[in-house]
Amino acid sequence: MEALLTELRAAVGSDAVLTDADVTVAYQRDMMPLAPYGQPLAVVLPSSTEQVQAVVRACAAHRTPIVPRGAGSGLSGAANAIDGCVVLVTTKMNAIVEVDPDNRLAVVEPGVVNLDLRAAVEKHGLFYPPDPSSYDWCTIGGNLSTNAGGLCCVKYGVTTDSVLGVEVVLADGSLLKTGRRTVKGVAGYDLTKLFVGSEGTLGVITRATLALRPLPQAPSTLVATFDTTVAAGAAVARVVREGVVPSLMEIMDRTSIKAVEQYLKTDLNADAALLLCQSDSGGEAARRELAAIEQVCADSGAVLTYVTDDLAEGRDLLTARRSVLMALELYGAWLTDDVCVPRNRIADLIAGCELISAEAGLRIAVTGHAGDGNMHPTIVYDPSSADEFARARAAFDRILGLGLELGGTITGEHGVGKIKREWLATEIGPVGLRVHRGIKQALDPGNLFNPGSMFSP
Amino acid sequence: MEALLTELRAAVGSDAVLTDADVTVAYQRDMMPLAPYGQPLAVVLPSSTEQVQAVVRACAAHRTPIVPRGAGSGLSGAANAIDGCVVLVTTKMNAIVEVDPDNRLAVVEPGVVNLDLRAAVEKHGLFYPPDPSSYDWCTIGGNLSTNAGGLCCVKYGVTTDSVLGVEVVLADGSLLKTGRRTVKGVAGYDLTKLFVGSEGTLGVITRATLALRPLPQAPSTLVATFDTTVAAGAAVARVVREGVVPSLMEIMDRTSIKAVEQYLKTDLNADAALLLCQSDSGGEAARRELAAIEQVCADSGAVLTYVTDDLAEGRDLLTARRSVLMALELYGAWLTDDVCVPRNRIADLIAGCELISAEAGLRIAVTGHAGDGNMHPTIVYDPSSADEFARARAAFDRILGLGLELGGTITGEHGVGKIKREWLATEIGPVGLRVHRGIKQALDPGNLFNPGSMFSP
Known part of the structure; x- marks a missing residue:
C-alpha cells in the first residue's frame, strides 16, 4: 500500500497523511463504546474539495475503503475506522464561505464547528437551529452525515430541514452539486436530502448551503x-x-x-x-x-x-x-x-x-x-x-x-452507523433494504465509502 | 395488447379499465398546454394498493409503461399520457384512513383532494399547510409527486416538509414503506423525500403519512x-x-x-x-x-x-x-x-x-x-x-x-415533467443527470414508470 500512501501524500501533502498508530488512534472511533472499529491504513486531512477528489480517486484506484469523519462526536460508530481503510477527516476544511443575510443562507465547508457557525450568523441577526448536544465541538459535516438533531427539533426540525444544497465528491471523484440557493425548488429528485443522513456511505460532502432563520426572541x-x-x-x-x-x-x-x-x-x-x-x-x-x-x-x-x-x-x-x-x-x-x-x-x-x-x-x-x-x-x-x-x-x-x-424508530437523531445495522434491517424490512442496496450500488458500485456501515453490503 | 387488457380487467374490474378514446381523452393531459401527450392504451382506476400492485405487475410483464396520475391539475405535463401507455389514475383511492390528533398526523390514500384533507383535519384543530392554487380539486398523490407548494410556503414550506412517510408500489410490484409515524427519525436513507417530487418516475405512491400543524390564528x-x-x-x-x-x-x-x-x-x-x-x-x-x-x-x-x-x-x-x-x-x-x-x-x-x-x-x-x-x-x-x-x-x-x-431554479413548485427536461439537464449538469439516471435505473430498471418524464432515459 506504499503506492497509495505516496499518492495520498501527493494529493494532500505529507503533513496531512497520518500513519503512525500512536496518532491515528485518535481517529479510530467516535463516542459510542459499543461500536466496532479497526486500524486504518492512514488518516488524511484534505484542505480543499480538489484534495478530497484526489484522495477519493487514489483510494478508488487502489480499492481502499474510505471512512469520512468530522470531529468524531457521533454516537453510532458511523465514523469508526475499519481495518486498512483511509479515514478522511474534514476538520481542516472549516471555512464559513459566505453568510448572505439578504437570502438568509450560509455556505460552509464541512469542518466548521456547529457553535462557530451559530456565532457567525448570530452577528447578522440569524439563527442556525440544529443544536446537537455536542454543538460546541461537532462539525457541520458530521451533522449533515448523521442528520443530527438536538433540543431545537420540536420547533425547528432536524438538520435536513435547514439544508438547501450540498456539494459531494462521488466514488469516481466527480463533484455533484445538489439543491439550490433559493428557499423553494423542485428541479429533479431531492438529492440533497438523500445525502443528508447517508452517514458517509454515498460520498464526501465538501460544502453545504444552509438555510438560516431570523434570530428568535430570548427564551x-x-x-x-x-x-x-x-x-x-x-x-x-x-x-x-x-x-x-x-x-x-x-x-x-x-x-x-x-x-x-x-x-x-x-x-x-x-x-x-x-x-x-x-x-x-x-x-x-x-x-x-x-x-x-x-x-x-x-x-x-x-x-x-x-x-x-x-x-x-x-x-x-x-x-x-x-x-x-x-x-x-x-x-x-x-x-x-x-x-x-x-x-x-x-x-x-x-x-x-x-x-x-x-x-x-x-x-x-x-x-x-x-x-x-x-x-x-x-x-x-x-x-x-x-x-x-x-x-x-x-x-x-x-x-x-x-x-x-411502541410504534417508533430505532434512531431519532444519532443514526445507524456500525451498531444498529441489524436493527435497521428489522425496521425497514426486506424491500426497504433492497432499495437501500440499490441506491448504494448505483452511487458507489465499488463499495468505496464506509462499507458495512448502516447496512451490510 | 389484448392479453394485458384482460389482465388489467382481472386486476381492477372491467369498469375500472377505460379504453374508449372518447373517454380516455379526459386523462391524456394535465393543465400545461406546452407539454406533449400521447394516446394511452388504457386508463385504469384501481381502488386499493393490492390492485395497484396487480396493475404494475401486469404492465411490467407486458413491458407497457405506466403514467401515474392524480386529478390532472399539474402544470408540467408530468401526468401526460405517452402513446401506448397505461395511465394509472389514483382518484378512486380517496380514503382519509386516519387522523391522529395525539401525534398530529394523518394517513391518507393518494386520491384524497387537498381541500377535503384540510377540512377533515380542521375539525381536530389541525392544519395541513400545502395549498397549491388548485387545492379545491388537486389530489394529495399529485401534490406528493410534484412536491407541490402554494401560498403557505413562505412560512410552512412545500409538501415534502409535511410528509413523514409513504407507501410506494415499486416496478416489480413490491410494496415499499418509507419513513415513520414519529416526528423525528433518521433510520437509513431518506427515501420518503426521494419519492416526494419524483413525478411518478420511481413508483406509485399508494398511501402517505402526513405531519399536521396546530391550526393557526385567523389571518x-x-x-x-x-x-x-x-x-x-x-x-x-x-x-x-x-x-x-x-x-x-x-x-x-x-x-x-x-x-x-x-x-x-x-x-x-x-x-x-x-x-x-x-x-x-x-x-x-x-x-x-x-x-x-x-x-x-x-x-x-x-x-x-x-x-x-x-x-x-x-x-x-x-x-x-x-x-x-x-x-x-x-x-x-x-x-x-x-x-x-x-x-x-x-x-x-x-x-x-x-x-x-x-x-x-x-x-x-x-x-x-x-x-x-x-x-x-x-x-x-x-x-x-x-x-x-x-x-x-x-x-x-x-x-x-x-x-x-439570477441564481434561481427552473421550477419552484410545478416540477419538470415533460416540458423542462432539457432545462433540468442544464440546471443540474452532467454529474447530476448521471446520478438521476443511476437512481432511476436502480429503482426502475425496465423504465416502466413515466419514461421520458423529468429526464431522458
Whole structure:
C-alpha cells in the first residue's frame, strides 16, 4: 500500500497523511463504546474539495475503503475506522464561505464547528437551529452525515430541514452539486436530502448551503415536576394535542434527576419526572404559550410549576438537563440509546425502561426531547466488568425493540452507523433494504465509502 | 395488447379499465398546454394498493409503461399520457384512513383532494399547510409527486416538509414503506423525500403519512402598493432581511393588477406593483409582524399601505391575487411559468420579464410568492395563432434562462415533467443527470414508470 500512501501524500501533502498508530488512534472511533472499529491504513486531512477528489480517486484506484469523519462526536460508530481503510477527516476544511443575510443562507465547508457557525450568523441577526448536544465541538459535516438533531427539533426540525444544497465528491471523484440557493425548488429528485443522513456511505460532502432563520426572541422557561412519569407523559401528549409548539420541551426521569442533583449539588425539587419547556416567541406570545403549557401541566397533576423570563435562571435549568450524561459518570460508564416514539407513548417508554433496568440489574436514566418523542435512555455500567458490559449491550437492544413496539424508530437523531445495522434491517424490512442496496450500488458500485456501515453490503 | 387488457380487467374490474378514446381523452393531459401527450392504451382506476400492485405487475410483464396520475391539475405535463401507455389514475383511492390528533398526523390514500384533507383535519384543530392554487380539486398523490407548494410556503414550506412517510408500489410490484409515524427519525436513507417530487418516475405512491400543524390564528392582512417594481422588490428583500416571517407574501405586477381590476370590476388603487401579506400569528404577534412589514413598505417607498383584521376584507384581497389566471383569460390563453429566484432578485426578474414581453410582443403578467422568491410569469397568447404560440413558447424558455441567470431554479413548485427536461439537464449538469439516471435505473430498471418524464432515459 506504499503506492497509495505516496499518492495520498501527493494529493494532500505529507503533513496531512497520518500513519503512525500512536496518532491515528485518535481517529479510530467516535463516542459510542459499543461500536466496532479497526486500524486504518492512514488518516488524511484534505484542505480543499480538489484534495478530497484526489484522495477519493487514489483510494478508488487502489480499492481502499474510505471512512469520512468530522470531529468524531457521533454516537453510532458511523465514523469508526475499519481495518486498512483511509479515514478522511474534514476538520481542516472549516471555512464559513459566505453568510448572505439578504437570502438568509450560509455556505460552509464541512469542518466548521456547529457553535462557530451559530456565532457567525448570530452577528447578522440569524439563527442556525440544529443544536446537537455536542454543538460546541461537532462539525457541520458530521451533522449533515448523521442528520443530527438536538433540543431545537420540536420547533425547528432536524438538520435536513435547514439544508438547501450540498456539494459531494462521488466514488469516481466527480463533484455533484445538489439543491439550490433559493428557499423553494423542485428541479429533479431531492438529492440533497438523500445525502443528508447517508452517514458517509454515498460520498464526501465538501460544502453545504444552509438555510438560516431570523434570530428568535430570548427564551422564557417553564419547569414542571411530577410524582409519576405517567402524569408527565400525559402532560406532553396534551401539549401536543392542544397545539402549543414550544421551542424546547425536555423530560428527565427520576434516575436522571437524582444524578444531576448529586452532580450539581442542587435540589431540583422533583421526584419522578421533570419537564423543562421554553418559548422563544417573545413577549405576549411567549407568555401565552407557557401559560397554556403550565395549565396543561397543572391539569395533568404537576406537583409544582414555575415560569421565568430570567435568562440566567433559564440557563441554569437547562444546565440541569444538559448535565445528565456527565452526572451519570458518577456511577460508571454510560451507553446512550436514541429511540423516537409517538409523543403519546413517552410514559410507556419510561415504564418499559424501568422494567429493563430492573431485569438487567443496571441503572437506566431516561431523558430526552419529549416534545418530539426522541428519547435517550442511558444505561450505566462498569466498563471493567465484561458481564456488566454484556448486560448493558442486551439492555440497549431491548430498548430498541421497545421503541419499535411502541410504534417508533430505532434512531431519532444519532443514526445507524456500525451498531444498529441489524436493527435497521428489522425496521425497514426486506424491500426497504433492497432499495437501500440499490441506491448504494448505483452511487458507489465499488463499495468505496464506509462499507458495512448502516447496512451490510 | 389484448392479453394485458384482460389482465388489467382481472386486476381492477372491467369498469375500472377505460379504453374508449372518447373517454380516455379526459386523462391524456394535465393543465400545461406546452407539454406533449400521447394516446394511452388504457386508463385504469384501481381502488386499493393490492390492485395497484396487480396493475404494475401486469404492465411490467407486458413491458407497457405506466403514467401515474392524480386529478390532472399539474402544470408540467408530468401526468401526460405517452402513446401506448397505461395511465394509472389514483382518484378512486380517496380514503382519509386516519387522523391522529395525539401525534398530529394523518394517513391518507393518494386520491384524497387537498381541500377535503384540510377540512377533515380542521375539525381536530389541525392544519395541513400545502395549498397549491388548485387545492379545491388537486389530489394529495399529485401534490406528493410534484412536491407541490402554494401560498403557505413562505412560512410552512412545500409538501415534502409535511410528509413523514409513504407507501410506494415499486416496478416489480413490491410494496415499499418509507419513513415513520414519529416526528423525528433518521433510520437509513431518506427515501420518503426521494419519492416526494419524483413525478411518478420511481413508483406509485399508494398511501402517505402526513405531519399536521396546530391550526393557526385567523389571518390579519396587509396590502401595500408601489409605483415601481424596484420599490416593491426592495420591500420584499428588506422584510426577509429584517427577519419577519409572514404566513403569506404575494406580489402582483402592473399587468396582473390591470387584468384583475378589469375581471373583478374593482379598483385596486395600485400602479406598478402590489404586495399582499398575511400574518397568522394572532393578536399582538400578528400586529407586531404586520406593523414591521408596513414600516418596511413605507421606508421602501410604498404609495399606500393598509392593514386589516377583518376576515372578509382579507379574503377579498386574496381573491384579487387568486384571480390572476382567470383574469388573464380576458386577453387570451395563458402559459404560466414557475421560476424561483433569490428573494433579493424579484425586481430583476420582473424587469427581465418586461423586456421579454416587449421583445416577444406578448403580454406577460408577473405574479408570485414573493416571500420565497417563487414567481409565476404568465404569458398570454392567442391559441389560434401558431406564430403567437411559438413566441409564447420561446418567451417561456427565455424566462427559465433568466431565472437561472439570477441564481434561481427552473421550477419552484410545478416540477419538470415533460416540458423542462432539457432545462433540468442544464440546471443540474452532467454529474447530476448521471446520478438521476443511476437512481432511476436502480429503482426502475425496465423504465416502466413515466419514461421520458423529468429526464431522458
